[in-house]
Amino acid sequence: MSDTATPSVIERFETKLCDEHAICETRKERQGVYSVPIAKLVPLLRDFISNDNARLATITGIDVRDGTELLYHLCFDDHKYVATLKVLVPRTVDAMESITPWLPGAEFIEREIHDLLGIDFTGHPRMERLILSDDWPEGVYPLRRGFKKEDAQP
Amino acid sequence: MNWKFWSLKKSLFVYHVNAGACNNCDIEILELLTPAYDVERFGIILVGSPRHADVLLVTGVCTRQVKKRLQELYLQTAKPCVVMCIGACALAQGIFAEAYHVGPCVDEVIREVDPNAIIAYVPGCPPKPEAMIMAVVKTWQKLDELAAAEPKPVAPALPEVAGA
Amino acid sequence: MAVGKMVFALILGSIGTLVLGFLAKWVDRKVTARVQWRVGPPWYQPAVDCIKLMGKETVMPAVAQGTGFLITPLVGMAGACVAVTMLWVMNLELGVGFVGDAIVVMYMFAIPALTTILGAAASGNPHASLGASREMKLLLSYELPLTIALLVAIIHTGGSFRIGQIVGAQQEGSMVFMSISGVLAFLVALLCVQAKLGLIPFDMAEAECEIMAGVYTEYSGPPLAVIFMTRFMLLAALPIFLITIFLGGVQLTGWPVLASLIKFVIILVLITLIRNTNPRLRIDQSLRFFWYMLTPVALLALGLALIGRQYGVGWL
Amino acid sequence: MRSVSKGVNGKRTLIPVGPFHPLQEEPEFFQLWVEGETVVDMDLRISYNHRGIEELSTRKTFDQVPYLVERVCGICSSTHPLAYIRAVETICGCEVPPRAKYQRTMVTELERIHSHLLWVGLAGHFLGYNTVFMWAWKYREPIMEILEKITGNRCAYANAKIGGVRRDIPNELFDDIVRAVDSCWGPTEMLTNAVLDDPVLHARLVDVATLTHEDAIRYCVTGPTARASGVPIDVRRDDPYDAFDLVDWDVITFPEGDVMAKAKVRLLETFEAIKIVKQAVRDCPNGETDAGVEEVPPGEAIGHVEAPRGETFHYVRSDGGRCPVRHKIRAPSYVNVPSFRASCIGQHVADVTIAMAAVDPCYSCTERMAVTKDSKTGNELMDAKELQELSVQRTRWFEKQLGIEPFDKRWGPKLQELLA
Incomplete structure (x- = not known):
């Protein structure tokens, strides 16, 4: 990893995030993870994607103790930087605002998270089963903690 | 010699089923058709309808969604039909054995509908094209044995094929 | 002719044509393989394919109309056998025909296509019915120019609907092919034969590059073997039909054997070449081709032949 | 994807692209809605392939x-x-x-x-x-x-x-x-x-x-x-x-x-x-x-x-x-696969296969698994074959319109020369 990301961009990027009360969790060469309040996430994403030429690589969902962490990976290709915006969706809510209406590329990604982790994306035009088999029981999510293969018997 | 088995050896119509494979086996199967290996020399051709098939080439782990379709497919073929499990996944689920979305092994799935099915196994991840041709040769030998043994009931399984 | 002799002729003619058909099919596959830098199958491959299918089980699709589904391949084969035997007999013994046998042979050659349509419809498979509808349209399109081309030959050989006379007149005088209208009619008939054989560019009834699917999707085992054999027989029989009508017939005695063989091989190679160098047409394109292009050409040939006949100009 | 309504004139035909083709190493599983010869909408069903x-x-x-x-x-x-x-x-x-x-x-x-x-x-x-x-x-x-x-x-x-x-x-x-x-x-x-x-x-x-x-x-x-x-x-x-x-x-x-x-x-x-x-x-x-x-x-x-x-x-x-x-x-x-929606809608049906192939889609990647199809359903879902055929026909049509020999003839000799 020879050259590092353009510093000025990271500064600008981090200032923007700090204004929205985001916290930088880890920062390595050319990539960083930032924790963002759930209400600020979608406007931030929209801003980065439309103004800063960012590209949504994918969304990762992780089942943690208090709920589900959603990690939005943004690639700033011009600046050799990958930023990961992290939000925590509480178990009691299990829902998140969908970004598909303005970013159609996120459609499959959100449907996959819906299938595997049970997060409901509100405003998604087609929140249907995508990658699990037809005989998979409703309400069993394979990537949640404590999932056992036996639970999924049809 | 039994003419049925003799002619079966000389002319194998193959139908390829991808039951959840990673493409490695599939591209190697296609490789067999191309000039480098050209299996049409031995009378082996790919056909478009399972009704015409003498050999079902099954690749992949047989996922939950695929299981029923694989059985249905096998029932549609005209017997005698050899099932050839290509690759470690089709053999014994390979690296995916513990995954949550895979069904039973391919041979179990087939045996469920036909206990006497003739099943050949080609190990390797993926098997080399040579190993697949070797598997065909071994299948011929097995067919010879079956021809000699007829009309006794068909032996359950083929020996493992060396290679890869 | 005695009944015994007729049966004998039927068996001999059918088997001979079948063997010829196996070889013709092999030539076809081998040439295709060589174009693609492959070696291709051994010479006995088509025969072994059929023998193998004979030994296999017949699967009845649940939705199929049983009897119709199974009997149609046999009827098609019977039609091909009868047509082929009539061709052989009338070529070899010029006197035995009857008036109108040329028309009967034409009918008989249409039977395999008709039974294919019926069988495909009976199989209850959507693929097959799609193929059947195409086959039907194709049949409607090529029969007309083929019949007109046949008329040209009949006019040239004295106006009789007897194959014996068509052949006899050509062997005494000159071949139908040795005139402008004859050449035109021959070319029209050659393309119609291509369609009858279901070869590229007119193979839309059975979909892609593999030998099957389409109308034959649901067939397996012996019925499929019968279908294959019928097709192989046609591959041998239709060139003979062309030779009979336009090129002075087939003779199996003395030097003319060689001439007959050369004619057969030339026509077979022509058919294979057309198949290997041409794209597949869409069904509407082929309808347009047969109706708007071949039929006028055939009519032109007919006109020329009539004029030639009227004014005694042999080369027209 | 938005759900698909019946076309205004009801002439919308569904062509599900059967996921199996003998010469394509991977099956594909698309549903195309077609009006006349034009694709008006499409959907993708990829649940066959998940291995976890x-x-x-x-x-x-x-x-x-x-x-x-x-x-x-x-x-x-x-x-x-x-x-x-x-x-x-x-x-x-x-x-x-x-x-x-x-x-x-x-x-x-x-x-x-x-x-x-x-x-x-x-x-x-x-x-x-x-x-x-x-x-x-x-x-x-x-x-x-x-x-x-x-x-x-x-x-x-x-x-x-x-x-x-x-x-x-x-x-x-x-x-x-x-x-x-x-x-x-x-x-x-x-x-x-x-x-x-x-x-x-x-x-x-x-x-x-x-x-x-x-x-x-x-x-x-x-x-x-x-x-x-x-x-x-x-x-x-x-x-x-x-x-x-x-x-x-x-x-x-x-x-x-x-x-x-x-x-x-x-x-x-x-x-x-x-x-x-x-x-x-x-x-x-x-x-x-x-x-x-x-x-x-x-x-x-x-x-x-x-x-x-x-x-x-x-x-x-x-x-x-x-x-x-x-x-x-x-x-x-x-x-890459969802972008078919942007690129294929409004295209001629015959062009869809090559448009799909252009992305070089890899379904085992997409679902981390692969699709299969038995002939029964495959038949009901009609065919990639049919579609490919259409595509081939279109090539031939152009060849004809332009008065050009088939590809093999034009390039074959050169290639053989090259490899000799």
Whole structure:
């Protein structure tokens, strides 16, 4: 990893995030993870994607103790930087605002998270089963903690 | 010699089923058709309808969604039909054995509908094209044995094929 | 002719044509393989394919109309056998025909296509019915120019609907092919034969590059073997039909054997070449081709032949 | 995707593209809604293929995971492990020895060559040039052989490991690598000329299934699909890894976004890949090939590399234990395939197969599994065959309109000359 990301961009990027009360969790060469309040996430994403030429690589969902962490990976290709915006969706809510209406590329990604982790994306035009088999029981999510293969018997 | 088995050896119509494979086996199967290996020399051709098939080439782990379709497919073929499990996944689920979305092994799935099915196994991840041709040769030998043994009931399984 | 002799002729003619058909099919596959830098199958491959299918089980699709589904391949084969035997007999013994046998042979050659349509419809498979509808349209399109081309030959050989006379007149005088209208009619008939054989560019009834699917999707085992054999027989029989009508017939005695063989091989190679160098047409394109292009050409040939006949100009 | 209503005049026909075709190595499972000859809407049903690799991965140790993820997809089998390994190396903060970097580069680029040639063959098949299919696969063979020689397997190479490479490629084999890639240069050049000069291919490919620059950004596409729409992204340049910043090569970009541009990108990239391999062989230093990573500290990181089809993106989280806590895999096709909606709607049905093939979709990547179809349902769902046939017919029609001989006739003699 020879050259590092353009510093000025990271500064600008981090200032923007700090204004929205985001916290930088880890920062390595050319990539960083930032924790963002759930209400600020979608406007931030929209801003980065439309103004800063960012590209949504994918969304990762992780089942943690208090709920589900959603990690939005943004690639700033011009600046050799990958930023990961992290939000925590509480178990009691299990829902998140969908970004598909303005970013159609996120459609499959959100449907996959819906299938595997049970997060409901509100405003998604087609929140249907995508990658699990037809005989998979409703309400069993394979990537949640404590999932056992036996639970999924049809 | 039994003419049925003799002619079966000389002319194998193959139908390829991808039951959840990673493409490695599939591209190697296609490789067999191309000039480098050209299996049409031995009378082996790919056909478009399972009704015409003498050999079902099954690749992949047989996922939950695929299981029923694989059985249905096998029932549609005209017997005698050899099932050839290509690759470690089709053999014994390979690296995916513990995954949550895979069904039973391919041979179990087939045996469920036909206990006497003739099943050949080609190990390797993926098997080399040579190993697949070797598997065909071994299948011929097995067919010879079956021809000699007829009309006794068909032996359950083929020996493992060396290679890869 | 005695009944015994007729049966004998039927068996001999059918088997001979079948063997010829196996070889013709092999030539076809081998040439295709060589174009693609492959070696291709051994010479006995088509025969072994059929023998193998004979030994296999017949699967009845649940939705199929049983009897119709199974009997149609046999009827098609019977039609091909009868047509082929009539061709052989009338070529070899010029006197035995009857008036109108040329028309009967034409009918008989249409039977395999008709039974294919019926069988495909009976199989209850959507693929097959799609193929059947195409086959039907194709049949409607090529029969007309083929019949007109046949008329040209009949006019040239004295106006009789007897194959014996068509052949006899050509062997005494000159071949139908040795005139402008004859050449035109021959070319029209050659393309119609291509369609009858279901070869590229007119193979839309059975979909892609593999030998099957389409109308034959649901067939397996012996019925499929019968279908294959019928097709192989046609591959041998239709060139003979062309030779009979336009090129002075087939003779199996003395030097003319060689001439007959050369004619057969030339026509077979022509058919294979057309198949290997041409794209597949869409069904509407082929309808347009047969109706708007071949039929006028055939009519032109007919006109020329009539004029030639009227004014005694042999080369027209 | 929005749900589909009946057409206004009710003339909307559903053509589900049956997912199985004898000559296509992967099944596809599309539903096209067609009015007349024009595609008006489409949907994708891909639930057949899920194997659950992400979950399985959390039960393997860090060193076992590369063997698992290279089985995500057979054609990208060097890039998936590499993306994972990059993520883990970032967590560890270890530096890969230069020799290992160059050797990883060689294998990924050899893979790119064989993958692109495979695509050319399949595209030729879709357009009705079956001979091209046979030929392209024939030229691919030396690459497969050299990969077997240097890694031990024709597919699934398992050459990279955390901190270096699993098996050093001995210097004696370097000449063989150069010879193998050189043998590809001529045929690829010839195929490129054939594509660029061929009027029929122009008619079939230019302005077909155009993915506009805006759509490419909205659908977040990557790889050749994006580069053909004028989005100049390439992970090899934008986030250089291995030896890609140490060798000289170009990112191929075309602004048009049609199928032709995608074909051009792939063909020209093959040359770049050959160049990279030759430079990597030339510059490869002697020395260690393994940094000797002992354990993985807690942390999280992403790793992404450029697969033949686009960006392969992995995210790994470690809690300091033996296994990853979470391992997210995003294959390039997962973002490229949905862009069909932008590129195929409004197209002629006959163009859809080639438009789909243009993305070089990889369904086992997309679902981390593969689709199959039995003939019963396959029949009900009609056929990719039919569609391909339509595509072939269209090529022939153009050939005819332009008064041109079939492709094989035009290019066959030249090719044979070349190979003689």
